[in-house]
Amino acid sequence: MPPIIHVAGLSKTYSSGFSALKNIKLDIGQGEIFALLGPNGAGKTTLISILCGIVTKSSGTALVGGHDIEREFRATRRMIGLVPQELHLSIFEKVWDAVSFSRTLFGLPRNDGQIELILKELSLWDKRNDKIMALSGGMKRRVLIAKALAHEPKVLFLDEPTAGVDVELRKDMWNVVRGLRENGVTIILTTHYIEEAEEMADRVGVINKGELILVEDKKTLMEKLGQKRLSILLDQPLSTLPKKLQGHGLEIADGGKQLQYRYDGRHQKPDIAGLLRGLDAAKIGYHDVATTQSSLEEIFLGLVKQ
Amino acid sequence: MNWRGVSTIFVYEMKRFFRTLFQSLISPVISTTLYFVVFGSAIGGRITQIDGVSYGAFIVPGMIMLSLLTQSISNASFGIYFPRFSGTIYEYLSAPVSAMEMVMGFVGAAAAKSVLIGLVILATSTLFVSVSIMHPFWMMLFLVLTAVTFSLFGFIIGLWADGFEKLQIIPLLIVTPLTFLGGSFYSIRVLPPFWQQVSYFNPVVYLISGFRWAFYEVSDVSLYVSLGMTCVFMAVCLLAVGWIFRTGYRLKT
Ligand SMILES: Nc1ncnc2c1ncn2[C@@H]1O[C@H](COP(=O)(O)OP(=O)(O)O)[C@@H](O)[C@H]1O
Ligand SMILES: [Mg+2]
Numbered sequence: 001m002p003p004i005i006h007v008a009g010l011s012k013t014y015s016s017g018f019s020a021l022k023n024i025k026l027d028i029g030q031g032e033i034f035a036l037l038g039p040n041g042a043g044k045t046t047l048i049s050i051l052c053g054i055v056t057k058s059s060g061t062a063l064v065g066g067h068d069i070e071r072e073f074r075a076t077r078r079m080i081g082l083v084p085q086e087l088h089l090s091i092f093e094k095v096w097d098a099v100s101f102s103r104t105l106f107g108l109p110r111n112d113g114q115i116e117l118i119l120k121e122l123s124l125w126d127k128r129n130d131k132i133m134a135l136s137g138g139m140k141r142r143v144l145i146a147k148a149l150a151h152e153p154k155v156l157f158l159d160e161p162t163a164g165v166d167v168e169l170r171k172d173m174w175n176v177v178r179g180l181r182e183n184g185v186t187i188i189l190t191t192h193y194i195e196e197a198e199e200m201a202d203r204v205g206v207i208n209k210g211e212l213i214l215v216e217d218k219k220t221l222m223e224k225l226g227q228k229r230l231s232i233l234l235d236q237p238l239s240t241l242p243k244k245l246q247g248h249g250l251e252i253a254d255g256g257k258q259l260q261y262r263y264d265g266r267h268q269k270p271d272i273a274g275l276l277r278g279l280d281a282a283k284i285g286y287h288d289v290a291t292t293q294s295s296l297e298e299i300f301l302g303l304v305k306q
Numbered sequence: 307m308n309w310r311g312v313s314t315i316f317v318y319e320m321k322r323f324f325r326t327l328f329q330s331l332i333s334p335v336i337s338t339t340l341y342f343v344v345f346g347s348a349i350g351g352r353i354t355q356i357d358g359v360s361y362g363a364f365i366v367p368g369m370i371m372l373s374l375l376t377q378s379i380s381n382a383s384f385g386i387y388f389p390r391f392s393g394t395i396y397e398y399l400s401a402p403v404s405a406m407e408m409v410m411g412f413v414g415a416a417a418a419k420s421v422l423i424g425l426v427i428l429a430t431s432t433l434f435v436s437v438s439i440m441h442p443f444w445m446m447l448f449l450v451l452t453a454v455t456f457s458l459f460g461f462i463i464g465l466w467a468d469g470f471e472k473l474q475i476i477p478l479l480i481v482t483p484l485t486f487l488g489g490s491f492y493s494i495r496v497l498p499p500f501w502q503q504v505s506y507f508n509p510v511v512y513l514i515s516g517f518r519w520a521f522y523e524v525s526d527v528s529l530y531v532s533l534g535m536t537c538v539f540m541a542v543c544l545l546a547v548g549w550i551f552r553t554g555y556r557l558k559t
Contacts, residue, residue, distance in 0.1 A: 014559055052400040056558050074308065074402040082400050088393030104314040105401045147397070 002066060003027035004155060004186050005051065010060030012046055012210075020046045022210045024060070028188065028203075030154075033181060035201035035218075036190040043210040044190035045085055048157045052082045064155060078106060081153030085160045085190075087140045091133035095124055098132060099146045106151035118146050121176055138169045145173065149180075156180060158189040162196060174200060198222060223264075229292050230261040230270060235285035244282045248275055259286075311403040315411025316418075319385055323419045330419070331426055334373045338427045341369050342434045345491050356493050357524040362435035366428070367518040368490030374424045374449065375456050375485055375510070379477050382416035382460030387467055399558065405551030409461065416457035417450070424449050438521065444529075445520035451536050452513050458543035465550055484510045494526045509539050 005028040012021040020043045028034050036044050049055035051062055053073055062069045064076040089098065100115050119125045122142045127135065132143060141161070148156060158177075162170050177187055177200065191197055197204045198218060205215040216224070237256035245259075253260045259279075263270045272289075279286060323330055345365055356364045389395040398408055431437055439445050467473045488494075488510030494502055505511050506527075516532025519525035525532070 052396075054396055054399045054558060074404075077400060077402040080400065082396070084393075084396050086393055088396055090389075090392060090394050101314060101318060102397065104310050105397065105403065107308040107310045107402055109310070 001030060004030040004065055005188070006061070006063040006066075007047075007051075008061045010047075010050070010062055011058050012043075012050060012055065013058045020210050021050075024212050026205060026212060026215065028186060030186055031181060031184050033177065033187045033189070033200055033202050035197035035204045036188065036207055037192065037194065037197045037204055038190070038207035039192055041209075042207045044207060045159055046210075047207070048082070048159055048188070048190065051076075052080055052157065053077055078151070079154040081148035081151065081156045083141075083144050083148045083156070083158045083161060085163070087137065087144065089132050089140055089143060091131065093132055094129055095119070095132060095135075095143055095146075096128040098143060099124075099150050102147040103150040108151050114152070115146075115150060118149050121179070122146050123172060137164060138166050141165060141169065142172075145176065149176075153185065155186045155188070158187065160190055160192075162191065162193070194225070228263055230263070230272065230275075231290045231292065232259040232261075232275075232279070232286045233288040233290070234258060235287055238284070242282045242284070245278050245284075248278060250275075308401075308403050308407055311401060312407045312411045312414075315398070315403070315408065316415045319412060319415030320418065323381075323415075331423065334377065334423050334427055335430050337373070338369060338430045339434075341365065341491075342431070356496075357522070359522045359524060360435065363437055363522070364493075364518075365491050366431045366435065366437050367521050368488075368514050369431070370424045370427050370449075371452065371488075371510070371514045371517055372485045372490050373427055374420050374452055375481055375513075376477055377420040377423050378416055378453050378456035379460035379463065379481060381419050382413055382457040383464035383467065383473050383477075385412050385416055386461055386464035387473055390465075405548075409458070409547055409551075413454065413457045413461050416460060417453035420453045420457065421449055424453070440523055441520040445517065448513065448517040448520060448532075448536070451533075451540065452517070455536060455540040455543055458540065458547060462543065462546050462550065484508050485514075489514050489526055493524075509535060512536060 005026070007024055007026040010021060010024040011019070013019045024047065036047065038044050046055060050057045051064060051069060053069065053076075065079050067075040069076045093101075096115065096119070099119065100110065100112070103115065104110055116125070119128055122145055124139070124142050124146055127139060132140060135143065145158075145161075156177075158173075161173060165173070180187060189196075189200065201218050203215065204218050204221050206213045214221075231253070234257055238252055238259070239256055241250060241252060241259075248261065249263075250259045250261050252258070261270065261275065276289075342362065345361075355361065389398065403411075428437070463473065463476050487505065488508050489505070490510075494505045494511060497505065512527060512532040512535035515526040516529055516536065519529050519532070
């Protein structure tokens with residue numbers, strides 16, 4: 001099946017001269033949940049905005065459902081629902097009006113039953129006659145989601161959907177997302193939380209400083225991510241592992257000058273104390289202990305700090 | 307064509323107008339009454355007739371034009387400025403709505419509102435003076451053309467403005483003077499020859515002259531010149547809007 005989103009050689013330079021996206025290449029399959037992971041300012045919103053028609057690309061190709069986003073904008077935009085990062089709503093409106101506005105704006109006939117369904121699913125039904133200004137931040141975000149779903153999109157973009165959102169909404173939102181996925185809707189979300197990408201996504205793309213650093217299946221990525229290595233620098237080189245130390249999962253490295261131990265730092269707490277007691281018991285001297293992690297992990301540490 | 311999208315924008319904008327119907331109509335009605343009191347009574351006591359039309363009746367078309375222009379500009383400029391300001395513009399830009407369709411929705415609604423206001427002012431005027439409309443078709447034509455043209459102009463201002471002050475400044479600095487100097491309250495033929503010549507550079511002269519002709523068959527310039535100039539100004543605004551959407555100026559980055 002051809003990808004529902006195909007992006008190649010996509011670049012964006014803002015009029016200020018700032019290069020926000022550099023030669024992005026990305027294919028997303030139908031029905032996938034794709035997480036775009038990157039720190040603030042990485043270019044996530046820019047990429048989404050280009051696909052939705054809010055920002056114009058500087059160069060490159062972008063297809064949605066096989067249609068060019070500029071020449072066939074009607075076809076592509078009809079397929080896309082967007083939940084923006086900011087709470088952009090006209091506050092004087094009532095919830096119901098705001099949501100049904102979105103449906104007919106996209107060219108679909110009015111369908112009150114559909115709007116009712118969406119509002120109920122997002123726990124907005126009781127608030128349907130409330131003015132948006134009377135709603136809390138979380139409720140406003142629900143309204144944005146309802147608006148994005150009002151025209152029954154095939155592709156849903158969620159730009160930092162959980163930023164500043166309570167647990168309740170997060171749960172509701174993931175339920176909606178799962179329900180949509182069962183109906184074949186493709187979901188692209190941006191986040192700077194690894195946990196969120198891990199919880200929801202099938203595939204993850206990591207973006208930093210306008211470059212898509214890698215795109216991986218979530219599983220593969222999490223395995224790579226988790227890799228940590230504990231190195232014990234020995235006083236005397238070893239040729240074979242003493243009997244007493246077998247069973248700890250140690251390997252000899254660097255021509256016998258090091259013992260190394262690999263573990264998954266995300267899910268495993270290594271018994272370092274036990275290991276070192278074992279070394280003492282075997283009378284093996286060491287002068288340093290170091291842990292290292294993949295360069296990926298370093299990127300992510302950067303992300304988490306944001 | 308996404309007609310449903312266009313009508314959604316149109317209806318949404320009109321709803322805003324009807325929600326505040328009282329405020330929307332009260333101010334033009336009050337200012338009309340004031341003009342009658344000030345110009346009609348004070349000046350009308352000294353100038354009894356212009357071109358065989360009583361002064362009170364003579365100023366009715368000019369007064370309607372004055373409101374039509376200011377209302378068209380302020381409705382349309384605010385209509386598009388507000389979504390830009392509040393960020394809700396994202397939805398229009400991401401919808402399957404072309405630039406032309408967006409203009410039709412926003413400008414159409416702004417023009418419809420000011421036509422309504424124009425008609426309300428006309429109705430208010432009949433309370434003060436007897437107004438005859440000799441060519442109702444031409445009257446409506448000028449009313450609608452002017453409303454559309456100046457709503458387009460307002461739309462451009464609403465796109466260009468990056469603050470509330472800028473939204474006000476063009477109507478205040480350019481449009482109000484041009485309207486007052488455009489023969490709203492007098493025939494430009496009462497001016498000295500030099501100022502008459504200057505007045506022909508004022509587009510509002512042509513609007514008011516044609517509009518007044520539709521009422522009383524008196525005009526400062528020929529009817530077709532009026533019509534032609536109105537269409538020229540509309541074409542200029544349309545071209546400007548077209549350019550804005552092609553370049554994405556102030557809408558897309
Ligand atoms: N309109 C603009 N003009 C100039 N630079 C911009 C504009 N919008 C965003 N940027 C810059 O582009 C970079 C990427 O922004 P964005 O796509 O919003 O990042 P993210 O969503 O990943 O946080 C940022 O450095 C931002 O400052
Ligand atoms: Mg962002």
